[in-house]
Amino acid sequence: ILNVEQSPQSLHVQEGDSTNFTCSFPSSNFYALHWYRWETAKSPEALFVMTLNGDEKKKGRISATLNTKEGYSYLYIKGSQPEDSATYLCAFMNRDDKIIFGKGTRLHILP
């Protein structure tokens, strides 16, 4: 059974603090790992697509790492801002083009 787990489920972070959360996925038949940001009433927005073990990607204050051998990815946000409040989804894609999403981490930035 393919399962993608995200933790924590929900997170409250003080504005200005840095934070990170985890996505765990099957380590076999891996093709790609996606991170999306999903704000209420909007479409999920693609943040990163990572394919190689050891990949690190960065977009402004947000970065992500990938470990395909152990099946996890971390998303980091540096110096959280109110506009970072959203649900962060990860999605695992295998070589059969099967895509499984995690349930997301709901991030709330406290002013």
Next chain:
Amino acid sequence: DTGVSQDPRHKITKRGQNVTFRCDPISEHNRLYWYRQTLGQGPEFLTYFQNEAQLEKSRLLSDRFSAERPKGSFSTLEIQRTEQGDSAMYLCASSPPWGGEETQYFGPGTRLLVL
């Protein structure tokens, strides 16, 4: 706007009625996906098209659900004899041909409420 569009954005229907949703992907994207998302869950995969061919269909998709992409461009998702459990957000996403960029671009979704 050259993003993925979905229509309608909201649909309220009575149990037992049929509903149809439409998705218009980004024009050069040949891959199209339908997902369903309920409260507290991530998007659940429903079905996948490559051009006009429906390559994969989730077991979540009962006989009451059918999806088409007749000309390899827009797609429709029809739910027949709707049930209250069908209430959810239905998301469509598209992506470029396999081997290129793997990012999926999502539409705004159609929120279905079955009374």
